């Protein structure tokens with residue numbers, strides 16, 4: 001076997017980060033952890049550093065970094081490891097993503113905060129395993145261009161996109177997406193915790209109810225996105241950029257069991273699907289191990305025990321965020337960043353108890369109405385739009401702050 005791949009893990013302290021380290025731990029001959037990047041969870045980061053012995057740690061949150069230094073964690077970690085890892089802040093992150101010591105970057109920071117480091121890795125020609133779907137929704141054109149210019153390889157971690165990737169021809173190239181006889185891509189969706197609640201009940205759900213996903217254990221933001229189905233909307237836009245097919249060839253199908261992770265329908269009538277237990281270690285192991293198949297720790301799927309797989313069309317009255325996303329898909333450069341930013345602000349405020357669940361769609365719709373047709377020519381335009389939408393969304397929540 002060739003020398004181990006050197007991994008930089010962005011968002012190591014999150015759900016995807018923890019699952020990635022679990023897979024890596026099973027294959028010490030294949031992978032070494034060069035760097036771990038956290039937001040503010042220094043306790044978990046410290047333990048991960050003990051377990052995986054990285055060369056570099058980044059703590060993006062300035063207060064958390066100051067706390068790390070002030071509480072003597074540098075000295076404590078060095079004493080325990082027998083060497084001193086570099087510990088830096090957000091200002092060190094872009095250079096780290098481009099470092100020649102790094103072979104593979106796992107992009108698992110949540111939200112638009114993941115864009116800059118992921119883009120740095122793509123510009124530097126790294127192998128990028130992408131969980132952070134929001135970065136593609138905000139700046140998909142510029143990420144794909146960066147990858148094509150540098151020769152970076154962009155591989156999907158998101159379970160649906162990973163499933164589609166596994167069902168595409170081995171020589172699939174996004175630049176020639178329409179030449180493979182693909183009829184459409186079908187993204188499956190669980191329907192989240194509110195699939196069967198009455199429309200009246202849904203008006204009054206709490207953050208605790210919204211994060212209680214029926215099948216997946218995930219961070220709070222994506223869990224709320226699954227409840228509203230904004231997650232599937234973000235995934236439609238993610239698929240548009242990642243697989244290069246037009247909006248009319250992208251569809252969503254509710255599948256409450258989350259066993260069929262997505263499908264590719266071909267012109268001859270064949271539908272290819274990837275199945276597995278709902279465990280993110282499977283897609284993570286798939287892209288980490290490529291071209292080899294490696295063990296992930298996931299349980300085996302027992303179809304006889306499962307017995308029934310169900311499918312239904314999504315109801316856009318129940319899931320209006322999905323309807324907004326389908327509209328945004330047709331204006332992916334301009335409306336998709338608005339959808340993403342408004343959703344991020346609204347979900348953050350919903351989780352903090354500042355707004356109610358129905359306000360998420362109200363605020364997103366109002367932002368799309370105001371900003372959904374802005375002309376985007378450059379990455380700076382997209383970032384400006386993202387910033388403006390956040391200010392506007394907050395003004396709709398706290399009118400007195402503007």
Ligand SMILES: NC(=O)C1=CN([C@@H]2O[C@H](COP(=O)(O)OP(=O)(O)OC[C@H]3O[C@@H](n4cnc5c(N)ncnc54)[C@H](OP(=O)(O)O)[C@@H]3O)[C@@H](O)[C@H]2O)C=CC1
Pocket residue numbers: 010011012013014015016017037038039040041042060061108109110111113131132133134157158159216217218219220221222280
């Ligand atoms: N969880 C899942 O199964 C799936 C997740 N994804 C995508 O993967 C991404 C991560 O999701 P998930 O792991 O669930 O999220 P979590 O909330 O569990 O973890 C988020 C991670 O991002 C870090 N982070 C948050 N804000 C910042 C910031 N401003 N700067 C730097 N780091 C930051 C957090 O650090 P800290 O905790 O230290 O503050 C943490 O490491 C999301 O984009 C999500 O959509 C995609 C498919 C499946």
Ligand SMILES: CC(=O)[C@@H](O)[C@H](O)COP(=O)(O)O
Pocket residue numbers: 158159160188189190191192216222225226227231232280
């Ligand atoms: C695990 C994963 O990829 C999530 O994005 C998942 O798809 C969320 O479940 P929903 O299908 O409910 O959005």
Ligand SMILES: [Mn+2]
Pocket residue numbers: 158159160235
């Ligand atoms: Mn997904």
